[in-house]
Amino acid sequence: MHVFVIRNNGFHFVRLDGTMTSKQRSAAIEAFSDTDSHSPAVFLLSLKAGGVGINLTAACRMFFMDPVSSSG
Numbered sequence: 001m002h003v004f005v006i007r008n009n010g011f012h013f014v015r016l017d018g019t020m021t022s023k024q025r026s027a028a029i030e031a032f033s034d035t036d037s038h039s040p041a042v043f044l045l046s047l048k049a050g051g052v053g054i055n056l057t058a059a060c061r062m063f064f065m066d067p068v069s070s071s072g
Contacts, residue, residue: 013042
C-alpha cells in the first residue's frame, strides 16, 4: 500500500527489510545517502530489520509505520 502511494506521487524510494541480504541492505543505504538530485527521497525501513547497526543520520523526518503486535 505505502509503495503504491509513494510511486503514484512521483517519489523515488529505496527499502530495507529483513528479507534482504547484507549486500542489498548496503546498496539501499548508499542510494539513500547519495546527495544527487535523483537519489531516493524516501527510505522504507522495517523496524524488524534492525539490530544491524543502522544509524539514520541522513533523514530529516521519520514516520513509524510498522504494525506492532503483542502476543501477551
